Amino acid sequence: MTLGGLNNRLLFLLVLETGKFRIKVPADEASGLSLSQLIVQNTLPVACLLFTMASSDIQVKELEKRASGQAFELILSPRSKESVPEFPLSPPKKKDLSLEEIQKKLEAAEERRKSHEAEVLKQLAEKREHEKEVLQKAIEENNNFSKMAEEKLTHKMEANKENREAQMAAKLERLREKDKHIEEVRKNKESKDPADETEAD
Known part of the structure; x- marks a missing residue:
């Protein structure tokens, strides 16, 4: 089988089914490249999947080499049963809960x-x-x-x-002192006036 016209998905399925396929590379693409480089360049991304899924080495068989290009065949060794991972077809079925278990939940x-509500009320x-x-x-x-x-x-x-009371008291005291001084002056003046009149006579 060759790569001509096959998409990568279909090619991958065919490889898994038959264990081998053939590749033809044009001369302009094959020039200057080694056989392994040609395989990788012309089979990516299929080659990556093959290398990871194959359980043993891949055999490369060169078929023909012409001026127009080169052809070779990849042969996958059979995969051992031990290397095949076992995947469950469906997820494990959940155990049916009894009425008591549902009630407990x-x-x-x-x-x-209630605990959350009590905590909120407390806060x-x-x-x-x-x-x-x-x-x-x-x-x-x-x-x-x-x-x-x-x-x-x-x-x-x-x-x-x-x-204010102290100021008023001080003013009153000064007024009393002034009145007292005026009274003394008046008395002194009255006591001196009769003597002056006698001397004048």
């Missing part, structure tokens, strides 16, 4: 669902508790700030009041 799934509760603590802390800090501001304002107002 359903119960286990329900337990997982939500912890989140709410954390938010509550943060809010409470913010309220306390605000109250403390307001209290401190109020105390500071009260202290400032008391200090201003005491300062």
Whole structure:
């Protein structure tokens, strides 16, 4: 059998069936190439599959060599039965579950669902508790700030009041001192006036 007109898939099937096929290579392609290079070049990708699947060596038989080209035959040695891998025709059939096993699976799934739900609720509760603590802390800090501001304002107002009272007391004291000084001057003047009148007479 030759390569002429056969696609790689059909050629591969024929090789597996007969164990050999023939190849003719034109002269322009055969020039300067060794026999093994010709085989590989003209049988890829089939040759790759043959080399991997063959259980023993491949025999190459040169048929003819002319000016127009070259022909040779590849002969596959029979594959041993031990080398043939055994593949299951169909996947192993799953074991039929009993009603009790199905019930156990359903119960286990329900337990997982409840456990997951409980975990979610726990996380939500912890989140709410954390938010509550943060809010409470913010309220306390605000109250403390307001209290401190109020105390500071009260202290400032008391200090201003005491300062004003001290200033008023100082002014009153100065006024009293001034009135006292005026009264003393007046008395001194009155006590000196009769004597002056007597001397004048």
